[in-house]
Amino acid sequence: MSSILERSFKVLEHLAPHPEGKALSSLASELDMPLSATHRLLAELIRCGYVRQDQSQGNYMLTIKLVSLGLGYLSATGVVDIAQPLLDRLAAESGELVRLAVVDGDALTFVAKAQGAVRGLRYDPDMGLSVNLSCSSAGHAWLSTMSDEAALALVARQGFGKPEDYGPNAPTTVKALLAYLRTARQQGFSTIVEVFAPAMTAMAAPIRQGNGPVIGVVTIAGPLVRLTPERMQALGPALLNTTHELAMASAGSPLLKKRG
Numbered sequence: 001m002s003s004i005l006e007r008s009f010k011v012l013e014h015l016a017p018h019p020e021g022k023a024l025s026s027l028a029s030e031l032d033m034p035l036s037a038t039h040r041l042l043a044e045l046i047r048c049g050y051v052r053q054d055q056s057q058g059n060y061m062l063t064i065k066l067v068s069l070g071l072g073y074l075s076a077t078g079v080v081d082i083a084q085p086l087l088d089r090l091a092a093e094s095g096e097l098v099r100l101a102v103v104d105g106d107a108l109t110f111v112a113k114a115q116g117a118v119r120g121l122r123y124d125p126d127m128g129l130s131v132n133l134s135c136s137s138a139g140h141a142w143l144s145t146m147s148d149e150a151a152l153a154l155v156a157r158q159g160f161g162k163p164e165d166y167g168p169n170a171p172t173t174v175k176a177l178l179a180y181l182r183t184a185r186q187q188g189f190s191t192i193v194e195v196f197a198p199a200m201t202a203m204a205a206p207i208r209q210g211n212g213p214v215i216g217v218v219t220i221a222g223p224l225v226r227l228t229p230e231r232m233q234a235l236g237p238a239l240l241n242t243t244h245e246l247a248m249a250s251a252g253s254p255l256l257k258k259r260g
Helices: 002-015 024-030 035-048 065-077 079-094 137-143 148-158 174-187 229-252
Strands: 051-053 060-062 097-104 107-115 190-193 200-208 214-223
Touching: 002 024, 002 035, 002 051, 002 060, 024 035, 035 051, 079 097, 079 107, 079 214, 079 229, 097 137, 107 137, 137 148, 137 174, 137 190, 137 200, 137 214, 148 174, 174 190, 190 229, 200 229, 214 229
Parallel strands: none
Antiparallel strands: 051 060, 097 107, 097 214, 190 200, 200 214
């Protein structure tokens, strides 16, 4: 039964980045599953309302049911109501994309954002995705609050990112990653330049109540031409102030409170 459940989730996760849908043969091939088993899973997911089949091309795609569940959950937790005004303020001050990620077990997942860029290039990657810990400012900020051993254990389970999938400065060795974490500990926030993506920079700070566990991370990200290393240093106090206020307000959200 667990195998069937695992395969079902793999299908849903694989369809998520493809709003145009995927053909049955492509899904089966990419997921390394038998064609017949893939077809049976899709039929069951259609019956449950999570997948539909396009009648013109025959592709399988997600319905909005899964999205509705996620949005309903976030609404019930109150996290967006609490965080949004603070994220909006930081976005306005920085003029860049500001996002909130929450700790979920061994992962970080983005749940809220505010766009501060009003002209030029607007950086706005997908929401709701688990964060790559070794190649992101959010990952570095979270890992920097742990011992080197604990941080490397998390990264080992997820794996290092590949420069061809991220930016040219993405760390691919333990030594390179630990250098980023040391800098983040010294500053109180992480900074990366062309690590997550070429020509992009980002910074992040953890949300933490006193000496308790980290409950989330706030990030600022934008193009290198605007969000320079010097600009990131200047924004450091505003970023830290936002994470402090979110830590104080976290008791009002069940999603954050249970992590504090």
